[in-house]
Amino acid sequence: GTDAIPETDGAEKGTSYNKVRGDKVIAFARDFLDEALPLSSGSHVGTTGYVVDAASLTVTLADGSTVGLKDPSQLLGYQGTPDAP
Structure with missing residues (x-):
């Protein structure tokens, strides 16, 4: 997991996969790629x-x-x- 994503708005960490959190992690990573590797x-x-x-x-x-x-x-x-x- 990552601590870069706040545990709010349904993105809480848990014992099973959280799709809301997963979607936020993917969005964060893609935004990072746009910055670092346009x-x-x-x-x-x-x-x-x-x-x-x-x-x-x-x-x-x-x-x-x-x-x-x-x-x-x-x-x-x-x-x-x-x-x-």
Whole structure:
């Protein structure tokens, strides 16, 4: 879990998964990615996929278009497989 999300408005920590809290964590992370690793266009909010191809990151947006990082040199590595980094 994370302490970055306040335990208010239904986002309380518990012993089982809390969808409200999970949604807030995902929103927080995507906002962070927009700040730290901006895309060439669009936003990490609402993305549907990430793929590493030939040492570059391809991001699929909600409308089906694909973009990369605004600064491709920010991709320093990844964990997982290229189609699910």
